[in-house]
Amino acid sequence: MTNTEIYKKTLGFSIRKLLVDILSFILFVGLCAAGYVIFDKATDMGLLGLLIGLVVGLIVVILISRFVSYKLKAGQIAMMTRGVTENSLPDNVIAEGKAVVKERFATVAAYFAITSVIKGIFNQLGRAITRVGEAIGGDTGSAIGSTISTVIQVIVSYLCDCCLGWVFYRKEISAPKATCEGAVIFFKHGKTLAKNLGRVFGLGLLSLLIVGGIFGGIAYLIFSSFGTAFQTLAAEITEAAARGEVNIPPILQDPKTLMLVAAGLVGLIFWSFIHSTFIRPFVLTGVLRNYMESGKNDIPSEESFRMLDSKSAKFAKLHREAL
Numbered sequence: 001m002t003n004t005e006i007y008k009k010t011l012g013f014s015i016r017k018l019l020v021d022i023l024s025f026i027l028f029v030g031l032c033a034a035g036y037v038i039f040d041k042a043t044d045m046g047l048l049g050l051l052i053g054l055v056v057g058l059i060v061v062i063l064i065s066r067f068v069s070y071k072l073k074a075g076q077i078a079m080m081t082r083g084v085t086e087n088s089l090p091d092n093v094i095a096e097g098k099a100v101v102k103e104r105f106a107t108v109a110a111y112f113a114i115t116s117v118i119k120g121i122f123n124q125l126g127r128a129i130t131r132v133g134e135a136i137g138g139d140t141g142s143a144i145g146s147t148i149s150t151v152i153q154v155i156v157s158y159l160c161d162c163c164l165g166w167v168f169y170r171k172e173i174s175a176p177k178a179t180c181e182g183a184v185i186f187f188k189h190g191k192t193l194a195k196n197l198g199r200v201f202g203l204g205l206l207s208l209l210i211v212g213g214i215f216g217g218i219a220y221l222i223f224s225s226f227g228t229a230f231q232t233l234a235a236e237i238t239e240a241a242a243r244g245e246v247n248i249p250p251i252l253q254d255p256k257t258l259m260l261v262a263a264g265l266v267g268l269i270f271w272s273f274i275h276s277t278f279i280r281p282f283v284l285t286g287v288l289r290n291y292m293e294s295g296k297n298d299i300p301s302e303e304s305f306r307m308l309d310s311k312s313a314k315f316a317k318l319h320r321e322a323l
Helices: 003-043 046-086 093-104 108-134 138-169 175-188 190-242 255-297 302-309 313-322
Strands: none
Touching: 003 046, 003 093, 003 255, 046 093, 046 108, 046 138, 046 190, 046 255, 093 138, 108 138, 108 175, 108 313, 138 175, 138 190, 138 255, 175 255, 175 302, 175 313, 190 255, 302 313
């Protein structure tokens, strides 16, 4: 199967996850708005209500992500992995993907335990690389360190998905040992995996400019019809800042700037939805194929594990647990 064929057959996971994300966003905005309106009318403390609504909204979004979205994301990676390693996919990829996730990770806790370790390992190793730039010192070192850190974080997100794919592929061994193997693969075959990085950053930046710009512009036009609401909110922010209750930059105390920032955030959120749904999965298919081919041709050994023990405490701990 080609990358495009795999992408098309597994796109259903992305679309379902997009619907869940949109529902989560609507609930989040609704809870924030409800908190502001209720507290503003009842106690004339709308800003406090907004903050409470924001906290409640975040909790709801996290719960939905933890118990719904994870099955869709993991199922998609499992089916992508099967596509690039077995060159075929079942007719009902959605049902099969969910079944594979349930088989490999019997509980939600087991899934998040492994994924948190995967992220921890790559983030820890990424921070070690970032310190190389920061070690130069001064403004130049800080700028280099910051740039490297941003690049590393993007790479890490793809590596985490690839490593999870390897855990699905190596179903005959324990998930912790497969995770150790997945981490080693990157450091043994980094040059091969780097071939996709130009596409990763290029498509990401292009989609941000186009999709983020369109939705941010639409949001600004909509917000312009609610100028009074932004004037009221900006006034409350200014009063709260004057009393020392909140530490918010003066630029956000201006209604027009506040509106522009809010529109920018909406554009960024919708870009995240669209990019993660339609663009990132296509790029991931190519990265995953290179990753799996590198691993299949050179499955990491116990000696390879010991090489990373000294570079990541999280890896060393997982290695001990996998023995």
